[in-house]
Amino acid sequence: MYAIKVVLQPERGASQTAQQLCDLAYERIRREAQPGVEHVSLVPDPPLVMAMTFVMAASVAQAEQLAATAWAEWHRRGCLHGWRSTSCTADLALGVWAAQAPFLSDGGVFGAD
Numbered sequence: 001m002y003a004i005k006v007v008l009q010p011e012r013g014a015s016q017t018a019q020q021l022c023d024l025a026y027e028r029i030r031r032e033a034q035p036g037v038e039h040v041s042l043v044p045d046p047p048l049v050m051a052m053t054f055v056m057a058a059s060v061a062q063a064e065q066l067a068a069t070a071w072a073e074w075h076r077r078g079c080l081h082g083w084r085s086t087s088c089t090a091d092l093a094l095g096v097w098a099a100q101a102p103f104l105s106d107g108g109v110f111g112a113d
Contacts, residue, residue: 001038002057002060002063002064002090003054003055003090004052004054004063004067004088004089005050005088005089005090005091006050006051006052006053006067006085006087006088007049007051007068007085007086007088008021008048008084009047009048009083009084009086010047010083011082011083011084017046017047018046018049021042021044021049021080021083022042022044022049023046025042025057025079025080028074028077032073032074032077034074035054035066035070036057036066036067037055037064037066037070038054038055039053040053040055042046042100051071053088054068055067058066058078060090062088063090064088064089067088068085070101071085072085
């Protein structure tokens with residue numbers, strides 16, 4: 001699984017704030033699942049929205065392509081009216097952290113020493 005960071009920016013004259021977009025788009029994105037996308041976390045960072053997109057793929061390049069395709073489809077379907085994607089890249093720092101963190105299968109906290 002790869003973490004792909006998508007940055008959403010309001011278009012000129014957008015009527016929604018970053019928080020409003022998160023509130024309105026989250027449920028639609030969840031209902032309109034896209035191939036390879038396992039989860040999306042929307043985080044307002046006014047005036048932007050950071051959309052961490054978790055993708056199952058064989059490579060980073062494939063994950064970025066799947067994420068870009070998913071976001072293009074969500075834009076096409078009107079889930080993000082008045083907003084545009086400005087970047088769609090792998091979050092390599094998160095990937096390195098996840099690869100180094102010990103995962104506990106007993107429900108414990110990962111990353112704890």
